[in-house]
Amino acid sequence: MSTFVIEEWYRGNECTIYSIRKDVDNPDAYTEADRFFEKYGSFGNAELEGATKLLLQFVVNEIADVHGAKEVFFNRFEKEAQALPYISGRQVNGVLQIDNFYPGFPLRLYCYRILENIVVLYNGGMKTSQSAQDSKDLSMKFYEAQTYTNKIKNALRDGILSISDSELIDEYGDDELIL
Amino acid sequence: MKSQIVKNMLHDIPEDIKLFSSIYADLMVRISEALVDQDLTKSDLAQKLDKRPSEISKWLNGGHNFTLKSLCKLQVELGVQLITVPQKRKHIDHDFVKAPAESWETKTSKTSCKIVPIAGIKFSQDYKTVVNE
Numbered sequence: 001m002s003t004f005v006i007e008e009w010y011r012g013n014e015c016t017i018y019s020i021r022k023d024v025d026n027p028d029a030y031t032e033a034d035r036f037f038e039k040y041g042s043f044g045n046a047e048l049e050g051a052t053k054l055l056l057q058f059v060v061n062e063i064a065d066v067h068g069a070k071e072v073f074f075n076r077f078e079k080e081a082q083a084l085p086y087i088s089g090r091q092v093n094g095v096l097q098i099d100n101f102y103p104g105f106p107l108r109l110y111c112y113r114i115l116e117n118i119v120v121l122y123n124g125g126m127k128t129s130q131s132a133q134d135s136k137d138l139s140m141k142f143y144e145a146q147t148y149t150n151k152i153k154n155a156l157r158d159g160i161l162s163i164s165d166s167e168l169i170d171e172y173g174d175d176e177l178i179l
Numbered sequence: 180m181k182s183q184i185v186k187n188m189l190h191d192i193p194e195d196i197k198l199f200s201s202i203y204a205d206l207m208v209r210i211s212e213a214l215v216d217q218d219l220t221k222s223d224l225a226q227k228l229d230k231r232p233s234e235i236s237k238w239l240n241g242g243h244n245f246t247l248k249s250l251c252k253l254q255v256e257l258g259v260q261l262i263t264v265p266q267k268r269k270h271i272d273h274d275f276v277k278a279p280a281e282s283w284e285t286k287t288s289k290t291s292c293k294i295v296p297i298a299g300i301k302f303s304q305d306y307k308t309v310v311n312e
Binding site for chain 1: 181
C-alpha cells in the first residue's frame with residue numbers, strides 16, 4: 001500500500017474523529033469514512049440505509065460529541081467483565097469493528113481507537129458470512145484496516161506522529177499527516 | 180467530512196434512530212461503569228443474575244438484545260438506575276377511551292380530573308377525562 005493522509009473528519013466535544021484519504025495529492029478527495037457512509041447510506045436498501053444512519057449518528061453524536069471513544073464501545077475480548085461491549089466481533093492488531101447494535105446488524109465499519117479522544121475511521125462493508133475475511137464486501141477493507149493500523153502504530157511509536165490534546169500532529173507539529 | 184450526501188444524511192437522521200443511538204450508548208456506559216465500580220467479574224454477575232456464565236458472555240460481547248426483564252434485573256442487581264419512564268402527564272386526552280367502571284374509580288383517586296360523559300353513550304363504559312390544569 002502506498003502513502004495515505006490521515007485527515008480530520010469530525011471534531012466533537014469529546015473526541016476527534018479522523019479518517020484516511022488515499023489520494024495524497026488531492027485534498028478534495030473523499031476520505032474512507034465519507035466513502036463508506038455515502039455508499040451504504042444511499043444503497044437503495046432500506047435496512048442498509050437505516051443501519052448506516054445509526055452508525056453515523058453513533059459515531060458523530062455518541063462518540064464524538066457526548067461520551068468519547070469509551071472502551072465499552074469497542075471490543076475488549078482480552079478483558080474480563082469490567083465492561084459490557086456492545087460491539088462484538090474480533091479485534092485483530094487493534095483494529096476494531098463498530099457493528100453490533102442489534103443481532104444481525106448488516107454493516108461493519110473498521111476503525112482504530114487510539115485514545116478516548118482520538119479515533120481513526122477506515123472503510124467497511126456488509127458482512128455476509130461468518131467471518132469478515134470471508135465476506136466478499138469486507139475482506140479487502142479488513143486487510144486495508146490492518147495495514148493502516150500498523151502504519152499508524154509504528155508512526156506513533158517512532159515519533160513520526162504524536163498526540164497533542166485530542167489531535168494528531170506530525171513530528172514538525174503539522175496537522176497534514178502523510179504516512 | 181466532505182461528502183455533502185453524508186452531511187445531509189447526518190442532518191436528516193430520523194428521531195427514532197437518534198433516540199436509539201443515544202439511549203443505547205447511555206445504557207452501555209452506565210452498566211460498564213457500575214461493573215467497574217463494583218469490581219464485578221462475569222461469574223459474579225452470572226451468579227447475581229442467576230444466569231449461566233455463557234449467557235452473560237453473550238451480553239458482555241454484545242450478542243444479545245436486552246429485554247425489559249433483563250434490564251430490570253440488571254438495575255436491581257447493580258443498584259443503578261438504568262431506565263426511567265416519565266410518570267406525570269400534564270394533559271391526558273382520552274377520547275372515547277373504553278374502561279371498566281372500577282378503573283374509573285382508581286383513576287379518579289390518583290389524579291385530579293373530572294369525568295365528562297359523552298352524550299348518548301353509557302357512562303360506566305365510555306368516558307372522556309380532562310385533567311384539571
